[in-house]
Amino acid sequence: MADRLHAREVIALVADDASFVELPHPERDSAPDGPLGWRGYDGSRLRASERTGEEESVVCGTALVGGTRAVLIAFEFGFLGGSLGERTGDRLEAAYAHARAYRLPVVPLVATGGSRMQEGMLALTQLQRVARQSVLTREAGLAQIAVVRDPTTGGGWATLGAGADVVLALPGAQVGFAGSRVRPADADPAAYTAEAQVAAGAADALVPPEELRAALSRWLRLLTATSKAPAPVPAALGAAGLPATGWDAVRRARAAERPRAASYLDAYFTDRVAICGDRVGGTDPDGMLCGFGTHEGRTVAYAAQTGTATRPAGYRTAARLIRLADRLGIPVLTLVDTPGAANDAAAERQAAGGAIADLFTAVAAARTPVTTLVIGEGGSGGALALAAPGNTWAAPDSYFSVIAPELAAAILKRPAAEVEPTADQLRIRPQDLVELGVVRGIASA
Incomplete structure (x- = not known):
């Protein structure tokens, strides 16, 4: 006691x-x-x-x-x-x-x-x-x-x-x-x-x-530190230069040595505090980091995927963070890095679809500015839910795709040898995303 x-x-x-x-x-x-x-x-x-x-x-x-x-x-x-x-x-x-x-x-x-x-x-x-x-x-x-x-x-x-x-x-x-x-x-x-x-x-x-x-x-x-200015785009921490092919982009994003969310947050904030949990019985500490920190003297809220499959509690925690920042007038930085949403039976029982929908809604409804940087894998809707419409950027060692190339090939009934050409067809490289208008630009070091 x-x-x-x-x-x-x-x-x-x-x-x-x-x-x-x-x-x-x-x-x-x-x-x-x-x-x-x-x-x-x-x-x-x-x-x-x-x-x-x-x-x-x-x-x-x-x-x-x-x-x-x-x-x-x-x-x-x-x-x-x-x-x-x-x-x-x-x-x-x-x-x-x-x-x-x-x-x-x-x-x-x-x-x-x-x-x-x-x-x-x-x-x-x-x-x-x-x-x-x-x-x-x-x-x-x-x-x-x-x-x-x-x-x-x-x-x-x-x-x-x-x-x-x-x-x-x-x-x-x-x-x-x-x-x-x-x-x-x-x-x-x-x-x-x-x-x-x-x-x-x-x-x-x-x-x-x-x-x-x-x-x-x-x-x-x-x-208590409000601001109307968007959070600046973080500097890219990983490999410089752009990938030659779609599969090169995938390999770079999946590389074990690539900087993850914690490294980006440490570089971006002079100090930070974390919020924990979705308030309905769940946490996802290994998949989503959320909280508030100080960047160049002002408060920025953050929600950052860590490179693992994001669980429903992670999406709900991020939605809670964005709504709180919106109420308090604090800009938000989101870092996208996930192969996709967790798709096991437990995730479905925890209402994965509803959790992702809730995050899409929180981002869409936010009046405070939201800035997004894709720092690694951008896997389908599980990644897009955290991305700011019109203000998403990509690191050179990242990709963003409607679906993982392996899964796309499987759905199209293509053999394993066709996975790499499929990655090219999907146009998932950072420079492709800029050309398509999916992201605003590529972050520099």
């Missing part, structure tokens, strides 16, 4: 020194023992206040985090388990409204067991208020970065936590919709952890407490 930090302790952990300013608390008249007249509720609240020094389960205010001002929402688990009641909802609504009024990102520091039973359905409906405030803040183009602490369960996880744009988790924290007292007796406790949520793509990263301020500082800096 992770150490349980009090609300003001976690604020002190992430905020720059002496920068936290608490927001005014909305006033609400309360009937004796709350809206349900729950016997002993007033006494429970009084004892919780005496133990914690707080009047409610959340502390809301503004602070500098690594020099970037943000609205912080810190839960106090010691106050009735960090539960949400009507007065909690009032504070949360006011905090989000302040963020929109002053154009500030929101950082929920969550530790909650869920809705407050002593207020019944009135407590549960606070989740709808929170969801509405989150939507309004998202529509305003403001980032939401959640830190999930121990424990984060119930509606707090399902709204402030999992509903954020980026989710950071403290190692060892209990994180899941079902709290320890309501889940099945035979349930595997390891499934309800921060580590499990990262593995399932529901959270982006594990961050130890001592690294939390630095991590939040990087994320806030990157996600």
Whole structure:
């Protein structure tokens, strides 16, 4: 179990020194023992206040985090388990409204067991208020970065936590919709952890407490730096010169020594942070790298294929990245490098077609500029889904094809000896793609 930090302790952990300013608390008249007249509720609240020094389960205010001002929402688990009641909802609504009024990102520091039973359905409906405030803040183009602490369960996880744009988790924290007292007796406790949520793509990263301020500082800096200018085309890192034949282009793109996505990202960005997962239970860390980085002093989002067959979770993660960058006004760089979409039975069961369609839609709908460089293999629709219409470029050691030459020959019932001539017929070399108008140009070193 992770150490349980009090609300003001976690604020002190992430905020720059002496920068936290608490927001005014909305006033609400309360009937004796709350809206349900729950016997002993007033006494429970009084004892919780005496133990914690707080009047409610959340502390809301503004602070500098690594020099970037943000609205912080810190839960106090010691106050009735960090539960949400009507007065909690009032504070949360006011905090989000302040963020929109002053154009500030929101950082929920969550530790909650869920809705407050002593207020019944009135407590549960606070989740709808929170969801509405989150939507309004998202529509305003403001980032939401959640830190999930121990424990984060119930509606707090399902709204402030999992509903954020980026989710950071403290190692060892209990994180899941079902709290320890309501889940099945035979349930595997390891499934309800921060580590499990990262593995399932529901959270982006594990961050130890001592690294939390630095991590939040990087994320806030990157996600608040908007730009209308397209991402510059990366310099080509591989073999110079153009291939003589279509098969030469294929050989060069498939060469083991050719630079892959990680090399391009390292050369392009001075620093970068990654998002993880598609938020519906999947990750593709070996097939798609996504995140935000700094290039020549400004933020650029990236989605990069790694040279393997891309899995459905990879496409969904890339679509999530592009939609987030679009909302925040951040340009996007995509790197195409895949022999094609994964086509095994597992990929079909994971809705490969729908995942690819979702990425096509995200790219087509993006208002922020998208720049694409084909750095290796461009295999069919599984590669095209990541490519920017009208702003795609090719590295000299790449190719882009409607289908792999071997498969094209097989479909046309040609013998293996005809694979190389088929590659020429497909016109897949970088210079062919420029002539055809498929790509804008060839990247230089």
